[in-house]
Amino acid sequence: MKDRLWTKQYLLVIVTNFLLYVVYYQLMLWTTSYAMHIWKADVSEAGLAAGLFIISALVARLLAGHFIDGLGRGFVLRCGTALYAASMLLYFFITSMLEFEAIRVVHGFAYGLASTAASTIVATIIPLKRQGEGIGYFTLGVTIASAIGPFLGIWFTQHGMYEASVWICSAVGVLAFVLSLLIRTPAHRMTEAEKKEMRTLKFSTFFQLEALPISFIAMLGGVCYSTVLAYIGAYSQSLSLFWAGSVFFLGFAFTSIISRPVTGRLLDEFGGSVVVYPALIFLAAAMVLIGAARSNGMLLSGALVLGLGFATITSACHALAVFVSPQQYVGRATATYFVLLDVGVGIGPYTLGLLVPYFGFSAVYFAAASVAAVGILIYWAVIGRTGIFSTLVMRKVRSVRLNQIEIDPRVLLIGAEKRLNSMIRSLIRRRTLNCAGIHNTALGMTAGKIIQIISNPLFGETAFCSRGLFIHGMTGSAMECLSLIADVQQKAQGG
Numbered sequence: 001m002k003d004r005l006w007t008k009q010y011l012l013v014i015v016t017n018f019l020l021y022v023v024y025y026q027l028m029l030w031t032t033s034y035a036m037h038i039w040k041a042d043v044s045e046a047g048l049a050a051g052l053f054i055i056s057a058l059v060a061r062l063l064a065g066h067f068i069d070g071l072g073r074g075f076v077l078r079c080g081t082a083l084y085a086a087s088m089l090l091y092f093f094i095t096s097m098l099e100f101e102a103i104r105v106v107h108g109f110a111y112g113l114a115s116t117a118a119s120t121i122v123a124t125i126i127p128l129k130r131q132g133e134g135i136g137y138f139t140l141g142v143t144i145a146s147a148i149g150p151f152l153g154i155w156f157t158q159h160g161m162y163e164a165s166v167w168i169c170s171a172v173g174v175l176a177f178v179l180s181l182l183i184r185t186p187a188h189r190m191t192e193a194e195k196k197e198m199r200t201l202k203f204s205t206f207f208q209l210e211a212l213p214i215s216f217i218a219m220l221g222g223v224c225y226s227t228v229l230a231y232i233g234a235y236s237q238s239l240s241l242f243w244a245g246s247v248f249f250l251g252f253a254f255t256s257i258i259s260r261p262v263t264g265r266l267l268d269e270f271g272g273s274v275v276v277y278p279a280l281i282f283l284a285a286a287m288v289l290i291g292a293a294r295s296n297g298m299l300l301s302g303a304l305v306l307g308l309g310f311a312t313i314t315s316a317c318h319a320l321a322v323f324v325s326p327q328q329y330v331g332r333a334t335a336t337y338f339v340l341l342d343v344g345v346g347i348g349p350y351t352l353g354l355l356v357p358y359f360g361f362s363a364v365y366f367a368a369a370s371v372a373a374v375g376i377l378i379y380w381a382v383i384g385r386t387g388i389f390s391t392l393v394m395r396k397v398r399s400v401r402l403n404q405i406e407i408d409p410r411v412l413l414i415g416a417e418k419r420l421n422s423m424i425r426s427l428i429r430r431r432t433l434n435c436a437g438i439h440n441t442a443l444g445m446t447a448g449k450i451i452q453i454i455s456n457p458l459f460g461e462t463a464f465c466s467r468g469l470f471i472h473g474m475t476g477s478a479m480e481c482l483s484l485i486a487d488v489q490q491k492a493q494g495g
Helices: 008-038 043-071 073-093 097-125 128-158 162-180 192-198 209-238 242-270 273-292 296-324 327-359 361-386 391-402 409-414 417-430 435-445 447-459 467-494
Strands: none
Touching (some): 008 043, 008 128, 008 162, 043 097, 043 327, 073 097, 073 162, 097 296, 128 162, 128 242, 128 296, 209 242, 209 273, 296 327, 327 361
16 A cells, blocks of 8 residues: 555646646647737737746746745645636736736746646655656646647637637636645655755755756757647648648657556666666657658657657656655755756747748758757766666665655765665664754765766866766765764764
């Protein structure tokens, strides 16, 4: 029963998050058409209305990541869904384009709060041994929403039923709020150090440093996917591939549904790298297939492979961002992941879209394929070769955390795991180990070395330190942590 995944609370969070994303995807397609049809806005102004939503959501994610664990994850979720539902009703009272843009800002902020809180909650209620699988099923709801939402948005706009679309979204938003009231979240008591940190404003209070590298990989995946989301309609029409264009996202959703439970279990059993490398390869292959498509079958094949690639990237990176971060900072790690993913989704169409006037739509997807290929190299250089997501390290960390002991996964990378585990077992028997205090102190001592760990493979030998100094930084971090634990043990024996 301890490792039971499908609980009432788990299902409630999945459904609530699914409803949030259905509305999000439906209105993203609805927004530009509504602004141009009702308020006679030009393309750039209509695009601004859609962009304001994303920008506001990013701000909300940053704030949620900073405050969510202190204010309470359930509280933030309920506030977010309440504002989400209320902002939907405001659409009925719009009298100008300016008011429409203002409401999109409010709506985006509510979406950012609610979706970040839901993703944080699900990461805390999933059993540690099934975290990859559990997050896979959770994000599957987002994938299904990405197929249903756009379909509804296109259908309502094509029939000129703009107000009906708002009514549907309002009902869905209210339902999400009602379900959020039924969700019960694990309690988290903040330490004095955490309370003090909440009152500070610096980069590390908004972004979880340990989660940044894997979140950057998710950002690259977002760049690739967003080009499909933005241009696949126009691209399929330019090639006269109307059938494949109309069922593209259904094919994408089909392989996503099949792959996510499998890849989630693979991640739990064999580590993150076993999943991430193939996912990035599939993503690059999908972009090539789409860019080279000259038939309905080839374009649909691209959709199917895209489901294997992007769907796996999003769920795996989310799970790994949570895994590599201290458990008391799950909210911040989740926010870091989603902020970078959203940034990728936001910049993709604008950056790669610049190629369209000069080289056509195909060039966009070939460029996206190169982005995915670069992602493979970056993952290997910054993350893969360290072994932090290897089977051994992930199993060791989960084993220790199951005993309610916080541990930095990097400690296990230098072969010191036997000594560390021995010390921990000894201290557990004496019931003298203050796990949170040890972790926070060790994290404080190794903050400077995080830069070494991240920057050396990324920026090369001359940027911050040589390869030798990189290893020295990792070794020093581990030895400092071990020394601290030994000191506590010695005091316990003496006292």
